[in-house]
Amino acid sequence: MFFGRAILQDGHPLLMLIESCKTLRQAYQIHAQTVVNGLHIHLYSLSKIFSLFALFGCSESLDHSRLILSRTDVPNVFMWNTMIRAHSRQELHGKAVLLYPSMIAQARALPNHFTFTFVFSSCARLPTPVPGFQIYGHVIKRGLESDTIVMNAFIHFCCGFGDLHSAQKVFEESPVRDLVSFNTMISGLAQGRKPHAALSLFTVMTRSGLMPDHFTFVALSSACSGLNNYRLAKQIHNLVYMYFGFVDCGRSAHLVGSVMDMYLKCGEMEMAEKVFNTLENVKSAAALSCMVSGYARAGKVELARQIFDQVDEKDTVLWTAIISGYSQAGQYTEALSLYKEMEASGIKPDKITMVAVLSACAGLGALTFGQRVYNQCLKKRLYGQDVILITAIVDMYAKCGKIHAALEIFHGVPNYQRTTHLFNAVISGLAQHGHGKIAVLVFEEMEAAKVSPDEITFTGLLYACSHSGLVEEGRSLFKSISQMHGINPQMKHYCCMVDLFGRKGNLDEAYKFIQAMPFEANSVIWRSFLSSCKLYGDVEMGRIASTKLLEMEPDHGARYVLLSNILASTKQWEEAGKVRKVMEERGIQKPSGWSYIELLDGTIHQFPASNYKLHPQKEEIASKLGEVNGRLRAAGYAPSTVDVVFDVDEEEKEMIVSYHSERLALAFGLLNSGPGEVLRIMKNLRICSDCHLVFKLLSRAYKREIIVRDTTRFHHFKNGLCSCKDFW
């Protein structure tokens, strides 16, 4: 044996060997030697050997240390503490915390302040705060509550669960507060979105004579990053200069990165860029990800992409930042194709990546892709641990037309995980699907669960009411926004109300409502009012609305279209033609429509209006369209051309409507799907009334369920009827 002799003479060389031990094999040899030499009887040597295994860093060594511990009659505090720390390091936080009761049940060794420090750091990572608070009871029993190290660990634990109240109480009652106490508390306030409290605590800290360090400023800049206050950001940056001079970026990359992120989150791109450039060649992965998401948030996806492309070793966070950037910019297809690239490059997505991908699927209405991602979440056991991920999945199902799947998942979510966001996603989903009454019921559930609604909740609810014709419910909900919930109704809420009254044909009430608003109605409100006027053929009111709109936005295409529609529908062709002409003269075009459909294999096929000639299956599509028209005639269909604004002859109008993009997508869908398969079509404009009728007829003629998502809502066509009950 390579060290046998030395041990016989003295124990210390063995300890030196332990310190230089590099491989697990050597560790086993050393352990065997101590047994051979009888050294393992001495608790001191045994503890050393034990900690070598416990902290070695792999599960095999940890198992071995467990074995040693179980064979030790009276393990000392050091051994227990080491064991707790070892589990904590290997992310086995539940087991780490459970070691504490075994320790106090068995040992004569009393827990000391190290014990509590280690236990609290694991408690902070558990799904529930309960064990941590129980253990705090023991801290008090042992009289360790004034121990600064234990207190700091406990504050950290409380902040991790957002329990700032307990954290502050302990902090304030503590006799000795050191730099770490202040840093921990400031950082907790920052995480808990209490930036002002964080700032004032910083003042308290400096007044009490403590010198802030890098940790302090990292916490402070993250506190202020949500304030959107450029002057404050600059002040903090100045303080950093004041305390540390021009920071050495190599050593203070964390701090510099935090300051940069603060500027990014304030939208101060120029300052952020300046700071970014000072990082020169020590740009950390964190700094790069910050820049990518910062540019994306500022709407500069292309710049974000440039940074992303320059990074050689892209990690999960960076990939997620760019995917989410594209998704937020509405470039869903690009987001999904980047996700495929990420998978191909072998970087593992985590739950945040999944959220970004799911939100792209939702935006696109890509059900097959979305379901695949959901299954991956289940397989990787990502599902269930995170509320935002659940929200993203619920939203994906709702926006892909599967509102029942969305509800099923929602119902499986326990009350404590139900957040405002989650309720909002469900309520808006129900609204989009025209389930107004259920939306109101879910809202009641929300109130019962004491989850506070916000302005988005009410937007969804009022939207739901207006799409289901629930005038009374809408009226009382609107009143409750300010009276019961202390939220000032915003323009979008007024907009929903005008829509609600208008859709029901209460044009007078809608008009009065607009006049009684506390602020000037915007163009969206007038446009909504105008379209109700059109629906009910009220030319007089319509004129008022279009005059208003003309003042507000002379160049908006939709207004001309609506005005000429309203005139055309009452056969005032000449006037309608004039409007059309003005529109043409000013070079304003009606936005062009396009639709797309996803096949079961997950491929997405897009069709612009009147143009399928570029599609490889153009001939089949043409003949399918012919067949479809035949079926329609057999069902007694006469094309409705109310929505065609041109004053052309009937035959030509018929041509125009029969090539609407949703029809092309439908013909393609019928060609490429099995019998009985549901067809899901997405459209960038509202579905026209003629296509709506056609889809109803076709759902019966072909015995197919057809789901159309247009800009405002879902239409489920089944057996000759539509879920919107022709009210949209």
Next chain:
DNA sequence: ATAGGGTTAG
């Protein structure tokens, strides 16, 4: 004891 990426509506 530090830092980076995420959800709803419009």
